[in-house]
Structures are given as C-alpha cells and as structure tokens.
Amino acid sequence: MPAGLVISAPASGVGKTTLTLALARAWRNRGLNVQCFKSGPDYIDPAFHAAATGRASVNVDSWAMDRGTIAHLVGRGTDADVVLAEGSMGLFDGVAARGVSGTGATADIAEMLGWPVLLVIDPSGQAQTAAAIAAGLRDYRAGVRLAGVVLNRVASPRHEDLVRRALNDAGIAVFGALPRHAEISLPKRHLGLVQAEEQAEIGKLIDEAARFVAEHVDLDAVLRSAASWSPQPAASGINVTPPGQRIALARDAAFSFIYPHMLEAWRAAGAEISTFSPLADEAPDASADVCWLPGGYPELHAGTIAANARFRSGLRAFADTRPVHGECGGYMVLGTALTDADGIRHEMTGLLGLETSFAKRRMRLGYRLAALAAPMPGHQVGARLRGHEFHYSTIIAQPDTPLAVVHDATGAVIAETGSHRGHATGTFFHLIAEDR
Template sequence: MSASGLMIAAPRSSSGKTTITIALLAALKARGLRMKSAKTGPDYIDPAFHTAATGQTTFNLDSWAMPPPLLDNLMCETAENADLFLVEAAMGLFDRIEAPPGRSGAPADVAARFGLPVILVLDVSGQAQSAAAVAKGFSLYNPSVTICGVIANRVGSERHLRMVRNSIEAIGIPFLGAIPRMADIAIPERHLGLVQIFEHPSAAAFLERLRELAEQHLDLEKIVSSATLPQQHSKAEGIAMSPPGQRIALARDAAFSFTYAHLLEGWRSAGAEIVFFSPLADEPPPNQCDACWLPGGYPELHAQAIAGAETFKSGLREFAETRPVHGECGGYMVLGQVLINSDNNSYEMAGLLSHETTFAKKKLHLGYRRAKLIDQSWMGGKTSVIRGHEFHYASILSEGCDAPLVEVVDGEGRPLGKAGHMRGHVSGTFFHAIAVDN
C-alpha cells in the first residue's frame, strides 16, 4: 500500500458527506495529489461522482456483503498508486445491522479494520454548541474508531461559525473547516438517491464550484496531515464472483447504469472481456459475446423507449436461445412481460420471463439479502449462496409461471421467501449481487 487514507463520515444520512468528499477530492487533485476513493455500503451513484472528481475507479467496501479477504484486496487496490485516498461512509458512522463484530455493514467496521482516522461531518443547521456534544459522543462511542476532526456543514453566519468552532475546539477535537449554507451546491435527487453524474446539468461547473468551496472554507493542509497509512492485511487470491462468460455483453446507458466496479474488475482479472451496448440506442447484445448482463438502473424512466427498441428486444431473445442472460433489478423488470410506470402506463418488455412489474403503487424494498440458489445457474451450483442487497420501489404485479431463482433471507437471517425467476438460459431477480458467500 502506498497511500494514506481518511474516512469522511457523519451521524446520519443527508449531512453533506458526499458533497464534502467530492469537494475534497477535487481540491486535493487540483493541488497535484494523486487522489483515489471508496464508498462503504451498497451504493452505485456516489462512487460515480467520486470517479468524476478523481478520474480513478472507485470501489465499494462493504463489511457485511464482502468476505474479509475481498475487503482487504479492495482496500489494497484503493491505496495503490495514489498519494491519498478518501473513504465516504454510508448513512451514519455506527449504523449497522445485528451481525457478528466486524461484519455488520457499519462504516465503523471499515474504519476499525484498516485503522482509518475519521473526519466527522456535522450538519449544524439548527444547533450551535450542541454540535460539540455530538462530536464528543462519537469520539468516545467506539475505542477502535478515532475521530480526527470535524467539518461543520450548513453554517448560517459568522457568529454561528464562531460558536460551533469554539465549542468543538474546547473539547480537544480539531476543527477542520465549515461549509456555508447554500442551495447551489445541493446535488439533485430522485427516488433511488442522487441524480447520476452523467445526468447532472453542469457536472464540470459543479465540480469546480465544490473545489473552490473546499479551497476557501476547509483547512486542506490539516486534513491531509490527519491521514494515516491503512493497517496492513494480506492480499488474497480470488474475486467476488466468477464471470458469467468469457466475453460478456453488458448493457450500459441511462436506463442500465448500476454496476459495481469490483465485480467488473474481478471479471476482467479472471480473463473475461466486457463489451458494452446500449438498449436505449436500440442495440442488441453483441453476437460475439457468450453471456449477457442487464444491470439495474432506471428502466421505468425510459420504459417507452425500451418498449419501442425492437432491435434490442429481438436480438436479446435470439441471444437467450443459446446463451445465458441475467437481469438485476431494473434489468429483471426488462426481462419480464410488462412494466407499468408511475403514471400507470403499461409497456411491453422483452418477455423472456413471464412476470409483470409495476411502479403504480410504490413500495420501498430495501436491505441486505443473502440468497441461496435453488438450482444450478451461471451464478453457481445448487445451494450456492450470494450476498447482496435490494433497493427499489417496484413491485411484482404478476409472478408469472417461471421457476423461482433463489431463496432469500435478510441481513439478520429472517426468511423472505423465494425470489427471482429463471427459464432456460434466462434468470433475473430484484437482488443485486455483491459477492459469493464464503
């Protein structure tokens, strides 16, 4: 490992972690540092913002879904060929599920495992000196996690800043800067999180704006000096999941964009080639490929275009006659018969599986999943287990007549029944795979 690292965390979601992480990445890169980053937990969208700021691949680090050797390998790769790396925490620093120590999904698991100092981002809107009490509590909560400083976010005035800063410094925690309350740095959101970086109306200007804010309001020298080399763990052989084929056709466009970098890099390291194609451009899976993967994304926002993409749909059907096709979440919806959007309009999908999905009555499905294969598939042998997550608002309107793909429990072991479907070479599920359980 060559780079020192820090974690950027907060007491809760929507505190400004992503904005401040991006601002730091952009500002420190502009100063000539080779920057890399990672994101804890299951998340597709924030890592893409990181990559836009650094120009480097951003991995997820998930202590529940990833076996420890994989976690160690990804940390090693994050720290290689860089001067500094930042790990953005998901949700609150200590938020977790009931699980064995170190495998709970909490960002604190990652901070403790690798000895990463934590910068705590505090949204101080509506409070002043009380921010110090929060910081003090976080600094004492877990002796394995070190709070190395505080960044205050959404500060309302110079007087407000003075009260917050003085109270933090009085308890002996370094104060590393404060971002003023302003509307023009908010990242637009939709139902699955932030709007994706390639959809941002002015991504380059946005990154430059954040860089300027970091230069003006954060103590960059003190932040850099707070970083430490991560604790060494041996790098093991192996990848998260075996590739579905030697040459993989991977859908990638505005409707199909949720892929994990660690899966793709693992497939490549196993000798597989990934060939991108765009269903929204009415492209079929390339015929020279021997497997097709439809990832998640936002097919509901593009349902009419997908329904009209006859070359894509007919090419996918022909491909599936002889080769495996798998869909995750959004891709699973597109493999079904019908997708009903939030306006209750019905659109014909590929029809390779017989289920129907709907957004007309939104219901949140969220959480870790442990899925056991019911039968042999490209994902593994019968009874093989895969860890991952669900995050969607769609529901099954009609199950259809296909065989179920997996038996699922949640992150704490509660049974959720059978899920997904398979028919011939085709399989799909709302479940997003992260790693084989071992």
Template sequence: MSPLPPGLVIAAPRSGAGKTTVALGLMRAFSRAGIDVQPFKNGPDYIDPAFHTRACGRTSFNLDSWAMPAELMSALLTQASGAALVLAEGSMGLFDGGAQAGESGIGATADIAAQTGWPVLLVLDVSGQAQSAAAVALGCARLRPDVQVAGIILNRVASDRHHRLASQAIEAAGLSVVGSIVRDDRMGLAERHLGLIPPEEVTALETQIDLLADVVARQCDLGRILKLAVGGRVPTADRKAVPPPAQRIAIARDAAFVFTYPHVLSSWQAAGAEITLFSPLADEGPDPSADLAWLPGGYPELHASTLAGNKTFHASLRRFSRDRPVHGECGGYMVLGQGLVDADGVRHRMTGLLGLETDFSKRKLHLGYRACTLLEASPLGRRGDRITGHEFHYARVVDLGGDPPLLEAVDASGQLVPALSSRRDHVSGTFFHFIAKTG
C-alpha cells in the first residue's frame, strides 16, 4: 500500500449537522495558515467539491466506494500527493450508504475512513440535546472497529452551560471535544432544490468562506485538530482512469449546465483529450472541430425561456448531431428533448434531438445510485459495458417519443429503474450522472 498525507474525514451522524460549513471553515483556516490542504468529498455530490476548491485552491475529487472500483479510488487518492493535510468531507450520516454493496463498499463515509486509515472528526449538532450527545458520539465511535473517531466538534451550541453539559459527558465517555461552535445563522449557505446554490452564483463567496474560517478558527482548537490527522494509505497500487469518449470534447458550461464530476474531466484530460467549453445561455454552439458534444446537468428549468429562444444554439447543435455524437446528462438530457414544462406550468421548446418531454411543474424526487448496462454503443461506452452513476432531479418524464432506451439500469437495491435514458441516431441522454466504467 502506498502512503498518503495526514488526513481527517469530516463526518456526522446525519445530514444537516453542519459538515459542509465546518469542512469549508477548516479548509480555509488551515490554508490561511500556510498548510497545503487537499480536499475530497465522499459520495456523488457535485456541488460541495466546487466549494472545497474555492476554499483551499486545490481541486476536490469525489470518492465513492459504491460507484467506483477500488482502482479508480486509488488513482483519485493519489491526487493528495504533495499536500500537507487531507480533509475529506463525508455525506449523509457516517455509516449511511447503498442498500447493497457496490464496487468497493456501500458508499458510506465510513468506508473511506476504513480504507484509507484517516480518522474521523465527528461534527455533532447538539441542538435539542445535551448529555445525550455523548451516547450518539459513543455509538459512532464503536459501531465499526475499523473506523476511528478521533475528535468531536460540537455544532449549534446554545450557551456556555450547554457546551459544558455536552462536552463533559462526551469527555467522560473517553472521547475528545476539540471544538464548540455557537449557533450562528450567518454560518448557513444558500440552497435550492438540488442542494447548495453553486459557488459561481453566490455573491461575496470569498467573504462567506472567510467568515466560516474565522468562526472555526476562533471556536475550535486548530492545533489539536491538526495533531489528530494521521498518514493514510492507498488501498491498492493499481491505477484506473476514466477513459475519454473522444479526442476533442465540447462541453456546455454556464449557469444552466454546471454539474460535471471533477474526476471525469481530469481523467479525460490526463488521457490527452482536449476540452472546449460553450455556453448555450449565450446562444453558443459546440466547437465545430470537436468530435463529441456533451451537455452536463444543471438548472435548465430555471433558464428554459432563454434556452428555448437561442436559435443559434439549437441550429448548431442540430448540425453537429448529423454526423457526430451528442450526449446529455440529467438537465442536459432534458434540453435534448422536445419540450420542458417549467415550475409555472409553461412549456418551452427544447432542441428536439430526442423525443423526450419533461415536466418540472409537478415535482417528484428521483434520487439514488444507478448500475447500468449499455444496450448500444454511445459516448458512455460500448454495447454491453457496465457503468455506474447517480440520479438526482425533480423532473418527471411525460413521454419518450418512441425513442428506445440507451441502457438498462438498477438502483442500489437491485430494482429496475424505468425511463432513465433514450437514444436517436447520434444523440443519447440519461437522467443520471456518469461516475465510472466498471466492466
């Protein structure tokens, strides 16, 4: 096993406990102190890594034991080479993951801690409790023998008395409290239906991250936290990148198309692929010299009127698709369809390259891991290839327009997921975001 820099996994017993704000505060605080921080994010979240990158200046990569083969995980972990400290933010609760094991685990944050050897810095939201927080902390510390909880940060503390009651009980249980953050509404980050608003849209983002760093530095013992970090290990020495689907790839990138996993782009570029960007919102089409046009997910439902009226974008994408592949993910898939009904019930004409009709006015959450087998060759791979991804959207499929499916997909429980993809001529789309090729 190859060594990794000292690191910590920032986790919590549940979602909404404040992991992201604490993680961002720590990343910026240590970076300001001259420590080179490498961030990671457990799970398929595509927004938090962008905030990490802004907080400490290094690209944050997703780690996912359900969706990623061990070899890919190893390749991504080596991105920490040269860093002085690794901070890996968890997802959901520390032990939460898929119903069944995937490629190298269930997708839980605990998997990352166990496989790398990095100890857990547990963020406990103690609002509404005091001494009982010790029972929660102790349960997290003892549930898996291969996961070490090295320290506790109390979050949303109401008063000095509240801090004393919770911290004394936790310390009596044999665990260390290394921070106590007072409840502060300024610590919150703006959200919308898919999670945090992307950092590109946040006004005064640097000021907000500096505020988080100020609070964390003042109310947590950074010296003790730094001493909790221990050197990690890469589970396997093999290397496995995500192969590029073409040599020259034109990717839509603006406020309507923002969701692309960093490890996918970096793997494509490391393999020699050339990436060009275009903005459908600015009425731009893909580079005519590109071999593939790729429309990522994002928020087309918020910009549907503009997208519908941008004729140059429509015409250029239609010309491109006559002899070259075009692929869309989630929001990008919706734009490749015939029409999109927005939250107000207004239908907007999309590019019409697929028969898909989608409706955002009657929202229904679609969320979870996807394991897929390709029925036909596409930018995602050859016929018969197996891939993994993650679906997260609120739009409903009204009609596929008779287009055949691109793939068969099951969720993390092995249940069939319908209406997830379609294809027509050189155009294809899926409602999930591609993570890895697995076979």
C-alpha cells in the first residue's frame, strides 16, 4: 500500500522542490518506486519530478479540477511505494474565491487525500519564531495534519539547536536540518526554474541533492510519518476533448509549457500527436488536422523564430485550411510581432494581429475562467475553460475579434481575452480543464 505525503512550506522560495527531488531520488536509490505530483498550476516542476523518479508527474489543482479528476490523476500512484505531492507557494495560499473543489491551496490537496504535510522551514534571520510559524500552520485548519519539519539553510549548529528546541517544545517533530549548500540550487529565470530539459547536468544535481539530504535528514522517520493510502476508484476521468484526431504539436525549448495531463488525456481519447520544432525550422506535419503551439520562452528565441522561413511559411499554409491554436508564448508567435527584452522587434507568423513586447515587462499571473465567444480546437462556443496565466509580456495591439470573455479568480473581467481570425485562435492562459 503506498505511503502518501505532501511537501509544503510557509512561503515560496524555501526549498520545496529541492527537498521533493532529493527525497524522491534517495528513496528511489533504495529501490522504492516513487510517484510525484505537483499541487497547483506550476507546469515546470513535473518535469523535474520525472527526472528524479523515472515516472511521469502531473498537476493536481483544486481550483480548476473536480474531485473526480484529481482522484483519477492521483490514481497513477497506486503501484508506487511512496507518493509525494509537492505544494505551491505557502501551505494555505490560494485564491479568495473557491473554484471547482477548492481555492488552489496545497492544503486542499492534503485534506482531500488525507496525507500529512512535511513542512520545509527556512529559519534564516530567526530562531524560536520558526517554531511559532510551524505551530500556527499545524493548528490553522483542522483537516490538515502536520507530519513534521525539515529545516533548510540553517546558519550554524547553535542556530539549529535553538530552532530544534523550540520545535520540540511545541510538540513538532524535526526530521533533519540542512546547512546552506549552493551546489544543489536549481537555476532560475523570470518564469521560475529553468526547465529540466534545458539542464544537461540535472541528473547529477538531483543525485547531489539526494546525497546531501540523506546525510542530514532521517529518511526512515520521514517515511514512517507518511500516511498509508488506499486510493478510491475515480468516478470520472479528465474532462478534456482532444483538439483533433491528429495533432501537430510544437515542441522544443521555445514551446514546452503544456500540462502533462492534457497530452495524456488527448492520447487516452484516441488522438495521435506528432511533434515538430519551430527552432529547427520545421513545419507542422501536413497530415495533421490541427496544430497546437504551447507556451514557453519565444522571447528568448525570437530572432531564430523570425528567421526560420520554412516554419513560418509552413504554419501559414497549414492555417489556410486547418485550425491552429496557440497558448501564451504560442499565441504571441501566432501574432504579427514580438519585441524582445532588448527592444528589438521581430516579425512573427502574422496569423493574428497580436503584437507583444517584453521591453517593458509586466507580470500577469493567476487563474482564468474563460467563456468561449467563438469555437477553438476541441471546444465549442459557450464552453467554460479553466486555466492559468503567467507571463511578463505587454500587449501592444490585440486587434482581432476576442475569443472569449475571460475572468480572473475573483470574477473580474480581464483584458487578455485571446483572439481569433480565420482558422487561427490563441489565448494567454494555459488550459487545465473544461467545466463539466
């Protein structure tokens, strides 16, 4: 029977991902099968999980997904020995208004699955106060159980002793304390961590993190703190309609942000997916009936994309007769032009009139609920789509007909409506699920 555990923290940037990867690899090195999940909409971490465990990881999200979908996705851990759900932000951080089955908080997943929470706490600049924070998190919500704490970035043995004593006095188990160790820091960029597939040394980094954590954390005690878990059969699967029978999917360093559960759902519904690389100047498969451009980092490769005539002409020819959809970065590439961070304007494919700029960056972040005013691949007019938007681009022009009426998680209407022209459609949000 699998043992389930949620890894969370009081805030972002404390070390959740590093600890998750280290535990997963350390237990895998002991011969255990480890399955990871990511709570919330972060689409980068699942690839790191897969690198650490050798098993595909997916997102589970209480704002965008119903309980049946979450149960279906988590069911892939049935044959594992250990199941780890890595949280996002702080343990109770979500949006103000409830979504499908919660607010998007990690605590929702912990309570829903009945798994205890392993807290990562960075006590930098404090001592006994770290115990007060841990105790507050333990007591904040009755349905959420605390397994214990791993301290990260402790300054010295004396510092560790002060924090340990306070946590022991509060009745909170301390499974280990990690000194500062720069060698296991994961590189970052403006949308979060640099993607796993871009890091040639990711395996060595995870191995070093596993070695370091095994040296300082009681892995057996952490494993004993996990909850025995007997997953219940899911009443329903993922409510996703493939955008076509044969899907040409852009896939390379510039187009890599698509939720793994979406691709799995498309394949499970019988769709075939062929990949092509715009950065390698490849055009979509001519035998496909739909083309999908995911998000990613087109702003880092805008010059290459603009110069790749075969890709641009091939995509335009495809769009003459068949639908093409772009999400976030893919949407920008479907537009007329993209100005990079250095202020250089690059021509894109021109299938839509959208023009964007990174010269004056402004972060756009949050859940999105879109009611389609026009059809897009796989979804009809009136469909209610749930997704997540995260980018730093500024809209210079968005002249085409809006694709949807889009609200944020509070119900406020936002300007990033997406747009459509001919067979081309695009959105700034990444699709997670359609309301049933």
